[in-house]
Amino acid sequence: MRFTYNEESCRYEPIVVSPKKFFGQAMKFFGSSLLIGVGFLIYYNTRFDFVDERILKEENTALKTEWLALNNQLNKTSTELAKIEDTDDHNFRTILEMEPLPQSMREAGTGGREKESTKINQPLISKSLKLSEKILNRLTVEQQSMEELTKKLESKSKEWAARPAMQPIDNRDLTRFNPIFGLRLHPIYNDWRNHNGLDLTAPYGTPVYASADGYVTLARFGGGYGNVIFLNHGYGFETRYAHLSRYNCTVGQFIKRGELIGYVGSTGTSTNAHLHYEVLYHNQFINPISFLYRDLPQEEYDKLLKTVNPEVNPVRLNLEIK
Ligand SMILES: [Zn+2]
Structure with a gap:
Protein backbone atom coordinates (compact mmCIF):
# COMPACT_ATOMS: atom_id res chain seq x y z
CA MET A 1 0.00 0.00 0.00
CA ARG A 2 1.22 3.55 -0.82
CA PHE A 3 0.80 6.62 1.51
CA THR A 4 0.65 10.41 1.03
CA TYR A 5 1.20 13.32 3.53
CA ASN A 6 -1.96 15.36 4.28
CA GLU A 7 -0.89 18.92 5.27
CA GLU A 8 -4.31 19.76 6.66
CA SER A 9 -4.50 16.84 9.02
CA CYS A 10 -0.71 16.65 9.43
CA ARG A 11 -0.88 12.89 8.93
CA TYR A 12 0.17 10.22 6.49
CA GLU A 13 -2.88 8.78 4.90
CA PRO A 14 -3.20 5.77 2.49
CA ILE A 15 -3.74 6.65 -1.17
CA VAL A 16 -7.12 5.39 -2.19
CA VAL A 17 -7.38 4.53 -5.97
CA SER A 18 -10.82 4.19 -7.50
CA PRO A 19 -11.48 0.90 -9.38
CA LYS A 20 -12.09 2.88 -12.60
CA LYS A 21 -8.78 4.68 -12.33
CA PHE A 22 -7.03 1.42 -11.46
CA PHE A 23 -8.56 -0.29 -14.47
CA GLY A 24 -7.52 2.65 -16.70
CA GLN A 25 -3.93 2.48 -15.46
CA ALA A 26 -3.85 -1.30 -15.85
CA MET A 27 -5.12 -1.06 -19.39
CA LYS A 28 -2.48 1.56 -20.23
CA PHE A 29 0.20 -0.71 -18.85
CA PHE A 30 -0.98 -3.82 -20.67
CA GLY A 31 -1.64 -1.87 -23.90
CA SER A 32 1.85 -0.41 -24.03
CA SER A 33 3.37 -3.80 -23.10
CA LEU A 34 1.42 -5.46 -25.92
CA LEU A 35 2.45 -2.77 -28.37
CA ILE A 36 6.13 -3.15 -27.46
CA GLY A 37 5.80 -6.95 -27.61
CA VAL A 38 4.17 -6.96 -31.08
CA GLY A 39 6.74 -4.42 -32.27
CA PHE A 40 9.60 -6.70 -31.22
CA LEU A 41 7.81 -9.73 -32.75
CA ILE A 42 7.46 -8.04 -36.15
CA TYR A 43 11.06 -6.82 -35.98
CA TYR A 44 12.46 -10.27 -35.20
CA ASN A 45 10.18 -11.98 -37.65
CA THR A 46 11.44 -9.85 -40.53
CA ARG A 47 15.09 -9.91 -39.44
CA PHE A 48 15.41 -13.53 -38.22
CA ASP A 49 13.67 -16.82 -39.14
CA PHE A 50 12.00 -18.94 -36.59
CA VAL A 51 13.90 -22.13 -35.92
CA ASP A 52 11.24 -24.32 -37.57
CA GLU A 53 11.18 -22.13 -40.67
CA ARG A 54 14.97 -22.19 -40.94
CA ILE A 55 14.97 -26.00 -40.80
CA LEU A 56 12.28 -26.11 -43.46
CA LYS A 57 14.27 -23.81 -45.74
CA GLU A 58 17.40 -25.93 -45.32
CA GLU A 59 15.39 -29.04 -46.12
CA ASN A 60 13.91 -27.31 -49.14
CA THR A 61 17.34 -26.40 -50.51
CA ALA A 62 18.56 -29.99 -49.98
CA LEU A 63 15.44 -31.33 -51.74
CA LYS A 64 16.01 -29.03 -54.70
CA THR A 65 19.59 -30.27 -55.04
CA GLU A 66 18.41 -33.88 -54.85
CA TRP A 67 15.65 -33.19 -57.39
CA LEU A 68 18.22 -31.71 -59.78
CA ALA A 69 20.37 -34.88 -59.48
CA LEU A 70 17.29 -37.06 -60.13
CA ASN A 71 16.25 -34.97 -63.12
CA ASN A 72 19.78 -35.11 -64.58
CA GLN A 73 19.74 -38.89 -64.19
CA LEU A 74 16.39 -39.08 -66.00
CA ASN A 75 17.74 -36.92 -68.83
CA LYS A 76 20.79 -39.22 -69.14
CA THR A 77 18.47 -42.26 -69.26
CA SER A 78 16.44 -40.57 -72.00
CA THR A 79 19.62 -39.89 -74.03
CA GLU A 80 20.79 -43.52 -73.69
CA LEU A 81 17.35 -44.78 -74.72
CA ALA A 82 17.47 -42.52 -77.79
CA LYS A 83 20.73 -44.26 -78.83
CA ILE A 84 19.03 -47.67 -78.59
CA GLU A 85 16.05 -46.37 -80.60
CA ASP A 86 18.43 -45.03 -83.24
CA THR A 87 20.29 -48.37 -83.50
CA ASP A 88 16.94 -50.13 -83.81
CA ASP A 89 15.72 -47.80 -86.57
CA HIS A 90 18.89 -47.35 -88.62
CA ASN A 91 20.76 -50.57 -88.03
CA PHE A 92 18.55 -53.56 -87.14
CA ARG A 93 15.56 -52.41 -89.20
CA THR A 94 17.75 -51.55 -92.20
CA ILE A 95 19.43 -54.99 -92.13
CA LEU A 96 16.06 -56.72 -91.82
CA GLU A 97 14.55 -54.56 -94.60
CA MET A 98 12.00 -52.94 -92.29
CA GLU A 99 10.87 -49.32 -92.12
CA PRO A 100 12.05 -47.29 -89.08
CA LEU A 101 9.35 -46.62 -86.49
CA PRO A 102 7.87 -43.13 -86.98
CA GLN A 103 8.74 -40.67 -84.20
CA SER A 104 5.02 -40.08 -83.60
CA MET A 105 4.62 -43.78 -82.75
CA ARG A 106 7.62 -43.73 -80.42
CA GLU A 107 6.25 -40.71 -78.55
CA ALA A 108 2.60 -41.72 -78.67
CA GLY A 109 2.77 -43.38 -75.27
CA THR A 110 0.29 -45.76 -73.79
CA GLY A 111 -2.72 -43.40 -74.08
CA GLY A 112 -5.98 -43.59 -72.15
CA ARG A 113 -4.37 -44.08 -68.75
CA GLU A 114 -4.56 -41.03 -66.45
CA LYS A 115 -1.09 -39.69 -65.94
CA GLU A 116 0.28 -39.42 -62.39
CA SER A 117 2.07 -36.17 -63.29
CA THR A 118 -1.27 -34.39 -63.84
CA LYS A 119 -2.20 -35.03 -60.22
CA ILE A 120 0.96 -33.41 -58.84
CA ASN A 121 0.84 -29.69 -58.00
CA GLN A 122 4.52 -29.27 -57.24
CA PRO A 123 5.89 -28.11 -60.65
CA LEU A 124 9.41 -29.58 -60.30
CA ILE A 125 8.17 -33.01 -59.23
CA SER A 126 5.49 -32.91 -61.93
CA LYS A 127 8.16 -32.11 -64.57
CA SER A 128 10.32 -35.10 -63.55
CA LEU A 129 7.32 -37.38 -63.35
CA LYS A 130 6.28 -36.34 -66.88
CA LEU A 131 9.79 -37.13 -68.14
CA SER A 132 9.83 -40.54 -66.44
CA GLU A 133 6.37 -41.32 -67.91
CA LYS A 134 7.70 -40.48 -71.37
CA ILE A 135 10.73 -42.75 -70.84
CA LEU A 136 8.47 -45.57 -69.67
CA ASN A 137 6.26 -45.20 -72.76
CA ARG A 138 9.27 -45.17 -75.10
CA LEU A 139 10.63 -48.28 -73.36
CA THR A 140 7.31 -50.08 -73.89
CA VAL A 141 7.39 -49.17 -77.61
CA GLU A 142 11.05 -50.26 -77.87
CA GLN A 143 10.30 -53.57 -76.14
CA GLN A 144 7.50 -54.27 -78.66
CA SER A 145 9.85 -53.29 -81.47
CA MET A 146 12.52 -55.74 -80.20
CA GLU A 147 9.94 -58.55 -80.11
CA GLU A 148 8.95 -57.70 -83.69
CA LEU A 149 12.64 -57.64 -84.73
CA THR A 150 13.28 -61.03 -83.08
CA LYS A 151 10.39 -62.62 -85.01
CA LYS A 152 11.56 -61.04 -88.27
CA LEU A 153 15.14 -62.19 -87.62
CA GLU A 154 13.96 -65.78 -87.06
CA SER A 155 12.06 -65.85 -90.36
CA LYS A 156 14.91 -64.07 -92.19
CA SER A 157 17.46 -66.53 -90.75
CA LYS A 158 15.46 -69.42 -92.22
CA GLU A 159 15.24 -67.56 -95.53
CA TRP A 160 19.00 -66.85 -95.55
CA ALA A 161 19.77 -70.46 -94.64
CA ALA A 162 17.70 -71.50 -97.68
CA ARG A 163 19.89 -69.54 -100.11
CA PRO A 164 22.56 -71.63 -101.86
CA ALA A 165 25.27 -69.30 -100.63
CA MET A 166 28.17 -71.73 -100.49
CA GLN A 167 30.37 -73.69 -102.90
CA PRO A 168 29.33 -77.35 -102.86
CA ILE A 169 33.00 -78.44 -102.92
CA ASP A 170 35.84 -77.26 -100.69
ZN1 LIG B 1 27.75 -79.67 -116.35
Whole structure:
Protein backbone atom coordinates (compact mmCIF):
# COMPACT_ATOMS: atom_id res chain seq x y z
CA MET A 1 0.00 0.00 0.00
CA ARG A 2 1.22 3.55 -0.82
CA PHE A 3 0.80 6.62 1.51
CA THR A 4 0.65 10.41 1.03
CA TYR A 5 1.20 13.32 3.53
CA ASN A 6 -1.96 15.36 4.28
CA GLU A 7 -0.89 18.92 5.27
CA GLU A 8 -4.31 19.76 6.66
CA SER A 9 -4.50 16.84 9.02
CA CYS A 10 -0.71 16.65 9.43
CA ARG A 11 -0.88 12.89 8.93
CA TYR A 12 0.17 10.22 6.49
CA GLU A 13 -2.88 8.78 4.90
CA PRO A 14 -3.20 5.77 2.49
CA ILE A 15 -3.74 6.65 -1.17
CA VAL A 16 -7.12 5.39 -2.19
CA VAL A 17 -7.38 4.53 -5.97
CA SER A 18 -10.82 4.19 -7.50
CA PRO A 19 -11.48 0.90 -9.38
CA LYS A 20 -12.09 2.88 -12.60
CA LYS A 21 -8.78 4.68 -12.33
CA PHE A 22 -7.03 1.42 -11.46
CA PHE A 23 -8.56 -0.29 -14.47
CA GLY A 24 -7.52 2.65 -16.70
CA GLN A 25 -3.93 2.48 -15.46
CA ALA A 26 -3.85 -1.30 -15.85
CA MET A 27 -5.12 -1.06 -19.39
CA LYS A 28 -2.48 1.56 -20.23
CA PHE A 29 0.20 -0.71 -18.85
CA PHE A 30 -0.98 -3.82 -20.67
CA GLY A 31 -1.64 -1.87 -23.90
CA SER A 32 1.85 -0.41 -24.03
CA SER A 33 3.37 -3.80 -23.10
CA LEU A 34 1.42 -5.46 -25.92
CA LEU A 35 2.45 -2.77 -28.37
CA ILE A 36 6.13 -3.15 -27.46
CA GLY A 37 5.80 -6.95 -27.61
CA VAL A 38 4.17 -6.96 -31.08
CA GLY A 39 6.74 -4.42 -32.27
CA PHE A 40 9.60 -6.70 -31.22
CA LEU A 41 7.81 -9.73 -32.75
CA ILE A 42 7.46 -8.04 -36.15
CA TYR A 43 11.06 -6.82 -35.98
CA TYR A 44 12.46 -10.27 -35.20
CA ASN A 45 10.18 -11.98 -37.65
CA THR A 46 11.44 -9.85 -40.53
CA ARG A 47 15.09 -9.91 -39.44
CA PHE A 48 15.41 -13.53 -38.22
CA ASP A 49 13.67 -16.82 -39.14
CA PHE A 50 12.00 -18.94 -36.59
CA VAL A 51 13.90 -22.13 -35.92
CA ASP A 52 11.24 -24.32 -37.57
CA GLU A 53 11.18 -22.13 -40.67
CA ARG A 54 14.97 -22.19 -40.94
CA ILE A 55 14.97 -26.00 -40.80
CA LEU A 56 12.28 -26.11 -43.46
CA LYS A 57 14.27 -23.81 -45.74
CA GLU A 58 17.40 -25.93 -45.32
CA GLU A 59 15.39 -29.04 -46.12
CA ASN A 60 13.91 -27.31 -49.14
CA THR A 61 17.34 -26.40 -50.51
CA ALA A 62 18.56 -29.99 -49.98
CA LEU A 63 15.44 -31.33 -51.74
CA LYS A 64 16.01 -29.03 -54.70
CA THR A 65 19.59 -30.27 -55.04
CA GLU A 66 18.41 -33.88 -54.85
CA TRP A 67 15.65 -33.19 -57.39
CA LEU A 68 18.22 -31.71 -59.78
CA ALA A 69 20.37 -34.88 -59.48
CA LEU A 70 17.29 -37.06 -60.13
CA ASN A 71 16.25 -34.97 -63.12
CA ASN A 72 19.78 -35.11 -64.58
CA GLN A 73 19.74 -38.89 -64.19
CA LEU A 74 16.39 -39.08 -66.00
CA ASN A 75 17.74 -36.92 -68.83
CA LYS A 76 20.79 -39.22 -69.14
CA THR A 77 18.47 -42.26 -69.26
CA SER A 78 16.44 -40.57 -72.00
CA THR A 79 19.62 -39.89 -74.03
CA GLU A 80 20.79 -43.52 -73.69
CA LEU A 81 17.35 -44.78 -74.72
CA ALA A 82 17.47 -42.52 -77.79
CA LYS A 83 20.73 -44.26 -78.83
CA ILE A 84 19.03 -47.67 -78.59
CA GLU A 85 16.05 -46.37 -80.60
CA ASP A 86 18.43 -45.03 -83.24
CA THR A 87 20.29 -48.37 -83.50
CA ASP A 88 16.94 -50.13 -83.81
CA ASP A 89 15.72 -47.80 -86.57
CA HIS A 90 18.89 -47.35 -88.62
CA ASN A 91 20.76 -50.57 -88.03
CA PHE A 92 18.55 -53.56 -87.14
CA ARG A 93 15.56 -52.41 -89.20
CA THR A 94 17.75 -51.55 -92.20
CA ILE A 95 19.43 -54.99 -92.13
CA LEU A 96 16.06 -56.72 -91.82
CA GLU A 97 14.55 -54.56 -94.60
CA MET A 98 12.00 -52.94 -92.29
CA GLU A 99 10.87 -49.32 -92.12
CA PRO A 100 12.05 -47.29 -89.08
CA LEU A 101 9.35 -46.62 -86.49
CA PRO A 102 7.87 -43.13 -86.98
CA GLN A 103 8.74 -40.67 -84.20
CA SER A 104 5.02 -40.08 -83.60
CA MET A 105 4.62 -43.78 -82.75
CA ARG A 106 7.62 -43.73 -80.42
CA GLU A 107 6.25 -40.71 -78.55
CA ALA A 108 2.60 -41.72 -78.67
CA GLY A 109 2.77 -43.38 -75.27
CA THR A 110 0.29 -45.76 -73.79
CA GLY A 111 -2.72 -43.40 -74.08
CA GLY A 112 -5.98 -43.59 -72.15
CA ARG A 113 -4.37 -44.08 -68.75
CA GLU A 114 -4.56 -41.03 -66.45
CA LYS A 115 -1.09 -39.69 -65.94
CA GLU A 116 0.28 -39.42 -62.39
CA SER A 117 2.07 -36.17 -63.29
CA THR A 118 -1.27 -34.39 -63.84
CA LYS A 119 -2.20 -35.03 -60.22
CA ILE A 120 0.96 -33.41 -58.84
CA ASN A 121 0.84 -29.69 -58.00
CA GLN A 122 4.52 -29.27 -57.24
CA PRO A 123 5.89 -28.11 -60.65
CA LEU A 124 9.41 -29.58 -60.30
CA ILE A 125 8.17 -33.01 -59.23
CA SER A 126 5.49 -32.91 -61.93
CA LYS A 127 8.16 -32.11 -64.57
CA SER A 128 10.32 -35.10 -63.55
CA LEU A 129 7.32 -37.38 -63.35
CA LYS A 130 6.28 -36.34 -66.88
CA LEU A 131 9.79 -37.13 -68.14
CA SER A 132 9.83 -40.54 -66.44
CA GLU A 133 6.37 -41.32 -67.91
CA LYS A 134 7.70 -40.48 -71.37
CA ILE A 135 10.73 -42.75 -70.84
CA LEU A 136 8.47 -45.57 -69.67
CA ASN A 137 6.26 -45.20 -72.76
CA ARG A 138 9.27 -45.17 -75.10
CA LEU A 139 10.63 -48.28 -73.36
CA THR A 140 7.31 -50.08 -73.89
CA VAL A 141 7.39 -49.17 -77.61
CA GLU A 142 11.05 -50.26 -77.87
CA GLN A 143 10.30 -53.57 -76.14
CA GLN A 144 7.50 -54.27 -78.66
CA SER A 145 9.85 -53.29 -81.47
CA MET A 146 12.52 -55.74 -80.20
CA GLU A 147 9.94 -58.55 -80.11
CA GLU A 148 8.95 -57.70 -83.69
CA LEU A 149 12.64 -57.64 -84.73
CA THR A 150 13.28 -61.03 -83.08
CA LYS A 151 10.39 -62.62 -85.01
CA LYS A 152 11.56 -61.04 -88.27
CA LEU A 153 15.14 -62.19 -87.62
CA GLU A 154 13.96 -65.78 -87.06
CA SER A 155 12.06 -65.85 -90.36
CA LYS A 156 14.91 -64.07 -92.19
CA SER A 157 17.46 -66.53 -90.75
CA LYS A 158 15.46 -69.42 -92.22
CA GLU A 159 15.24 -67.56 -95.53
CA TRP A 160 19.00 -66.85 -95.55
CA ALA A 161 19.77 -70.46 -94.64
CA ALA A 162 17.70 -71.50 -97.68
CA ARG A 163 19.89 -69.54 -100.11
CA PRO A 164 22.56 -71.63 -101.86
CA ALA A 165 25.27 -69.30 -100.63
CA MET A 166 28.17 -71.73 -100.49
CA GLN A 167 30.37 -73.69 -102.90
CA PRO A 168 29.33 -77.35 -102.86
CA ILE A 169 33.00 -78.44 -102.92
CA ASP A 170 35.84 -77.26 -100.69
CA ASN A 171 37.64 -74.57 -102.65
CA ARG A 172 41.01 -76.25 -102.03
CA ASP A 173 39.75 -79.45 -103.70
CA LEU A 174 38.84 -77.68 -106.92
CA THR A 175 41.33 -78.32 -109.67
CA ARG A 176 39.30 -76.52 -112.30
CA PHE A 177 36.38 -74.22 -112.08
CA ASN A 178 34.35 -74.04 -115.28
CA PRO A 179 31.94 -71.15 -115.04
CA ILE A 180 30.09 -71.85 -118.31
CA PHE A 181 26.42 -71.24 -117.89
CA GLY A 182 24.03 -71.05 -120.82
CA LEU A 183 24.71 -72.08 -124.43
CA ARG A 184 27.83 -74.20 -124.99
CA LEU A 185 29.17 -76.86 -127.32
CA HIS A 186 28.42 -80.14 -125.57
CA PRO A 187 31.61 -82.27 -125.11
CA ILE A 188 29.81 -85.60 -125.76
CA TYR A 189 26.91 -84.75 -128.09
CA ASN A 190 29.06 -82.19 -129.94
CA ASP A 191 26.20 -79.75 -130.48
CA TRP A 192 25.13 -76.43 -128.93
CA ARG A 193 23.08 -77.00 -125.82
CA ASN A 194 22.12 -75.05 -122.78
CA HIS A 195 24.35 -75.76 -119.85
CA ASN A 196 22.16 -75.05 -116.83
CA GLY A 197 24.73 -75.41 -114.10
CA LEU A 198 28.30 -74.98 -113.05
CA ASP A 199 30.98 -77.63 -113.60
CA LEU A 200 33.43 -78.03 -110.76
CA THR A 201 36.27 -80.34 -111.72
CA ALA A 202 37.61 -82.19 -108.68
CA PRO A 203 39.26 -85.56 -107.98
CA TYR A 204 37.06 -88.66 -107.86
CA GLY A 205 35.62 -89.13 -104.33
CA THR A 206 35.89 -85.44 -103.32
CA PRO A 207 33.19 -84.69 -100.68
CA VAL A 208 30.16 -82.73 -101.90
CA TYR A 209 28.37 -80.44 -99.43
CA ALA A 210 24.85 -79.01 -99.36
CA SER A 211 25.02 -75.32 -100.25
CA ALA A 212 21.95 -74.47 -98.11
CA ASP A 213 19.51 -75.94 -95.55
CA GLY A 214 16.87 -78.14 -97.17
CA TYR A 215 15.19 -81.53 -97.67
CA VAL A 216 16.47 -84.30 -99.97
CA THR A 217 13.76 -84.79 -102.62
CA LEU A 218 15.71 -87.15 -104.91
CA ALA A 219 18.85 -89.31 -104.57
CA ARG A 220 19.12 -91.85 -107.39
CA PHE A 221 20.47 -92.47 -110.90
CA GLY A 222 18.83 -89.99 -113.32
CA GLY A 223 19.87 -90.51 -116.97
CA GLY A 224 22.35 -87.87 -118.17
CA TYR A 225 22.71 -86.57 -114.60
CA GLY A 226 24.08 -89.94 -113.47
CA ASN A 227 23.81 -90.33 -109.72
CA VAL A 228 22.11 -87.14 -108.68
CA ILE A 229 20.79 -85.45 -105.51
CA PHE A 230 17.99 -82.87 -105.54
CA LEU A 231 17.61 -80.62 -102.50
CA ASN A 232 14.55 -78.45 -101.89
CA HIS A 233 15.42 -75.44 -99.72
CA GLY A 234 12.03 -73.74 -99.61
CA TYR A 235 11.44 -70.08 -100.50
CA GLY A 236 11.55 -71.18 -104.17
CA PHE A 237 15.11 -72.54 -104.09
CA GLU A 238 16.30 -75.95 -105.32
CA THR A 239 19.83 -77.28 -105.93
CA ARG A 240 21.02 -80.36 -107.86
CA TYR A 241 24.32 -82.25 -107.58
CA ALA A 242 25.05 -84.54 -110.55
CA HIS A 243 27.54 -87.21 -111.78
CA LEU A 244 28.18 -88.39 -108.19
CA SER A 245 30.04 -91.59 -107.38
CA ARG A 246 28.21 -92.14 -104.04
CA TYR A 247 25.42 -90.71 -101.87
CA ASN A 248 25.62 -89.75 -98.20
CA CYS A 249 21.93 -88.91 -97.68
CA THR A 250 18.48 -90.38 -98.20
CA VAL A 251 15.22 -88.99 -99.61
CA GLY A 252 13.23 -87.00 -97.01
CA GLN A 253 16.27 -86.24 -94.85
CA PHE A 254 16.76 -82.66 -93.62
CA ILE A 255 20.22 -81.37 -94.47
CA LYS A 256 22.00 -78.36 -92.98
CA ARG A 257 24.16 -76.07 -95.10
CA GLY A 258 27.69 -77.50 -95.28
CA GLU A 259 26.60 -81.08 -94.53
CA LEU A 260 28.24 -83.88 -96.54
CA ILE A 261 25.68 -85.32 -99.00
CA GLY A 262 27.77 -87.30 -101.52
CA TYR A 263 31.05 -87.71 -103.43
CA VAL A 264 32.32 -86.52 -106.82
CA GLY A 265 32.19 -89.09 -109.63
CA SER A 266 31.74 -89.30 -113.39
CA THR A 267 28.40 -91.11 -113.76
CA GLY A 268 25.84 -90.17 -116.48
CA THR A 269 26.85 -87.93 -119.39
CA SER A 270 30.32 -87.08 -118.13
CA THR A 271 33.82 -87.43 -119.54
CA ASN A 272 35.81 -86.84 -116.37
CA ALA A 273 35.31 -86.62 -112.60
CA HIS A 274 33.47 -83.41 -111.84
CA LEU A 275 30.40 -82.08 -110.08
CA HIS A 276 27.64 -80.58 -112.17
CA TYR A 277 25.90 -78.16 -109.83
CA GLU A 278 22.55 -76.47 -110.56
CA VAL A 279 20.57 -73.79 -108.75
CA LEU A 280 16.88 -73.25 -109.50
CA TYR A 281 14.65 -70.44 -108.32
CA HIS A 282 10.92 -71.04 -108.82
CA ASN A 283 11.81 -73.81 -111.33
CA GLN A 284 14.02 -71.48 -113.41
CA PHE A 285 17.72 -72.27 -113.79
CA ILE A 286 19.89 -69.48 -112.49
CA ASN A 287 23.63 -69.12 -112.61
CA PRO A 288 25.11 -70.45 -109.34
CA ILE A 289 27.90 -67.91 -109.71
CA SER A 290 25.37 -65.27 -108.60
CA PHE A 291 25.56 -66.74 -105.10
CA LEU A 292 29.24 -67.54 -104.83
CA TYR A 293 30.25 -63.97 -104.10
CA ARG A 294 29.15 -64.71 -100.53
CA ASP A 295 31.66 -67.53 -100.39
CA LEU A 296 34.63 -66.15 -102.33
CA PRO A 297 36.88 -63.22 -101.50
CA GLN A 298 36.01 -60.20 -103.70
CA GLU A 299 39.32 -60.48 -105.62
CA GLU A 300 38.73 -64.14 -106.55
CA TYR A 301 35.11 -63.48 -107.45
CA ASP A 302 36.15 -60.62 -109.78
CA LYS A 303 38.75 -62.93 -111.40
CA LEU A 304 36.06 -65.55 -111.86
CA LEU A 305 33.71 -63.08 -113.54
CA LYS A 306 36.44 -62.06 -116.00
CA THR A 307 36.68 -65.65 -117.28
CA VAL A 308 33.00 -65.57 -118.25
CA ASN A 309 32.26 -64.49 -121.83
CA PRO A 310 28.76 -63.00 -121.61
CA GLU A 311 28.18 -63.31 -125.40
CA VAL A 312 28.66 -67.07 -125.47
CA ASN A 313 27.50 -67.66 -121.91
CA PRO A 314 24.59 -65.38 -121.12
CA VAL A 315 24.96 -65.31 -117.37
CA ARG A 316 22.47 -63.43 -115.30
CA LEU A 317 24.75 -62.12 -112.61
CA ASN A 318 22.72 -59.28 -111.25
CA LEU A 319 19.70 -61.38 -110.59
CA GLU A 320 17.65 -59.80 -107.83
CA ILE A 321 16.08 -62.34 -105.54
CA LYS A 322 13.57 -61.08 -103.01
ZN1 LIG B 1 27.75 -79.67 -116.35
